[in-house]
Amino acid sequence: MQNIIKRDEYLNRIIDRKENGLIKVITGIRRCGKSFLLFNLFYDYLIESGVKEEQIITIALDDDTFVKYRDPDELSKYIRGKIVNSDMYYILIDEVQYAITKDELKNPEDVKLYNVLNGLMRLRNVDIYVTGSNSKMLTKDVLTAFRGRGDEVRVYPISFKEYYSFVGGDKSDAYEEYALYGGMPLVLTKKSDAEKMNYLHTLFTEVYFKDIVERYDIELPDVLSELTDDLCSSVGSLTNASKISNTLRTVKNIKVSGTTVSNYLNYLIESFLFSNAKRYDVKGKKYFEYPSKYYCADIGLRNARLNFRQQEETHIMENIIYNELLCREYSVDVGVVEIVETSVGKRSKKQCEIDFVVNKGSKKYYIQSALNVSEPSKLETELRPLKNTKDFFKKIIISKTSMKSWTDEDGILHLGLYEFLLNVNSLEL
Helix, strand or coil: CCCCCCCHHHHHHHHHCCCCCCEEEEECCCCCCHHHHHHHHHHHHHHHCCCCHHHEEEEECCCHHHHHHHCHHHHHHHHHHHCCCCCCEEEEEECHHHHCCHHHHCCHHHCHHHHHHHHHHCCCCEEEEEEECCHHHHCCCHHHHCCCCEEEEECCCCCHHHHHHHHCCCHHHHHHHHHHHCCCHHHHHCCCHHHHHHHHHHHHHHHHHHHHHHHHCCCCHHHHHHHHHHHHHCCCCEECHHHHHHHHHHHCCCCCCHHHHHHHHHHHHHCCCEEEECEEECCCCEECCCCEEEEECCHHHHHHHCCCCCCCHHHHHHHHHHHHHHHCCCEEEEEEEEEEEEECCEEEEEEEEEEEEEEECCEEEEEEEECCCCCHHHHHHHHHHHHCCCCCCEEEEEECCCCCCEECCCCCEEEEHHHHHHCCCHHHC
């Protein structure tokens, strides 16, 4: 077994942006490996490329040692004091959200840290890389706040390909383990099942929830907890704030407005714990306002939140495929196809779903996730919306099989789950 988990895809994305005149913003859920990527893998790359240690300035703002530098003015003084000649200096700052106050969040253009970093960029011999675990200040507003000088690299938990390259062995055994405990990097350092479970539980209670409650001044933490449970329990199911609010009221006897639920949903997304996929009308080429689907950033976190009691293999597989598509930098929506049926002389319209409408640049793919399509009726149900898109974009069905990929008479690619996950070019087969 190797000692380190390679994150070559992300490392190459950072290297490609080296000295490009922009502030590299590495975002992602806490504990997904951003710090290791920047402070170990990229740091080692710089050293191996001939950069001297004194030219690399590292600051971890979530470390008590650097509390002083959460004040942007102190941070600026510290960094400028380290720049002593005209050589190129590489500044690596971890968890920059610690240097941004709640009041500043209300107007990102007033965030003092951004002014400090922009000021440092004017020195011309400075290349800046920062990590952050909250999208409210680091994704949605990054281009505005950095005056057009921000360049985001989004990092996700370990993919199955990265996981398998680390553990090796039988693919199906590795997948079952991955589908249970997910890809948070430190999970792989835990030896027993109990240790893995405890670590994932702790991440929720001691890291993610505490962060969200403190940063957003959550007044109803019990609602946040119930909402999280609901999303984890129903990954891949259509829902919205109003529906969740009604469920909490009728099932849990918790009275909370749809507006509050909507805000809490946004906080969970902004903290990278969940992603949402909007519904897209394939023929009408428009988005539906609601409902949406929500997927957990890591399947192990999802399972831990439910105490490993709900192991719906179909939904788990769908969540893993969705996360893999995001890792490959695709935008992902849920497809809706309207089909006209004729029965007993009457015509009726029916909406069918395509699990994922996937886009990157000019490329578009329609993807169905199906655990098992050995039954002809099940296969036909999955293929039906793909056949009715009435366009020429590539159509794919992914099932949990070890069979080699093949294309049917309708031009639909049948792809095995392991082949899809382990081959980053699998959609091009």
